[in-house]
Amino acid sequence: MSCVSCFTRRRVLQQFRWTGSHCFTNYMAVSTIETIARTNVQLMKGQTTQKHLHKGGSLDLVLYRKSSSQKCHTGYKLHPTGCYPSLQTFKISSPFLSCLRLFSNTTSVLARRPTAAKKRGFSLNPIDDLQPLVQIPLLPQIERVVDPTEEEVQRAAQLFRPAGPKHKIEFVLSAPSPDHAPEHNRPEIAVMGRSNVGKSTLLQCLFREVPDLEVRTSKNPGHTKMANFFRVGRAMTLVDMPGYGHRQPADFVRIVEDYLLQRKNLRMAVFLVDGAAGIASWDTVAIEMIEEFKRPYVLVMTKIDKVSPHILLRNVLSVRQVIKERTKTCLPQVFLVSGVTGDGVPLLQYFFAQVTDSLK
């Protein structure tokens, strides 16, 4: 039994009770809500019920619940009529999190709050910058699984700064096969994608505040030949994978496929797609492979600084289409980043922290 109990005029209170686990929410995009009646949402296996949730105004609320037994994308809707908010669950494969969203029929996507990052000159979520170009919500609330507050983003960024011997950020080793991978019990996030798509550059950008940590990049495809492991304190390990496609290493299949199949620490695969070129046929094959392995992953579009907003928008729409139509273990939210300008990287840092349970 979940009890969504208390709301203020502008913000949903941060804590929600949920049997046996911790729930949280971020903020409400609408300011019109005065009072929202108590509601009880019962979640039973295969069945969800919802009572009248609020009186007047509109509600835009996200709850996350940790779960290890949920399957993927078996979302369903209840009471989607009239002014009643509808309830939809996304169940994302373990050990990630399942996301429960209660939302009204308003299009609140256009009413996003200005972010601290924007004040610094780049967007927290670059997809919001594309929103004025289209009428339909580009990242509807139902897909906005990762939507942190500024304070949460700051806390996540802290993780990517070294802090003495207790929080070292360092290169661990290069593994030519999963048998050579380091043994530890930290959650891992593997960065994958086509050769030259910008995997190593993204890691370089994530670690830009770490002096003496070198992540090698090259303008020639096929540069990274082994899986490179980077430790982020006790929080997580990031893995820079060799790319597939042009000049891929001869034993690519052994390194990447075996890693995906065998690695128990793997919490999430981050699958990079070139934001300027969109999804290529090689990407489609790789997506099919990862779907077959039933590993949770997220699509991240890189090099967004290289392309005009209109072309980027076209590519974002096609990536969203692929996620909707062809994927089951992919997170519904697509991320946009530039490893060169740092656009979108703080949001990704937050996502990494969240997915590895590193935000205390």
Ligand SMILES: Nc1nc2c(ncn2[C@@H]2O[C@H](COP(=O)(O)OP(=O)(O)OP(=O)(O)O)[C@@H](O)[C@H]2O)c(=O)[nH]1
């Ligand atoms: N403009 C721009 N260039 C980028 C970006 N990310 C990577 N690049 C460039 O793309 C080239 C390839 O980058 P890498 O990070 O080495 O690519 P990779 O995916 O690690 O490639 P492999 O190791 O060969 O699989 C380099 O010249 C980078 O400078 C980006 O976000 N924007």
Ligand SMILES: [Mg+2]
């Ligand atoms: Mg590389």
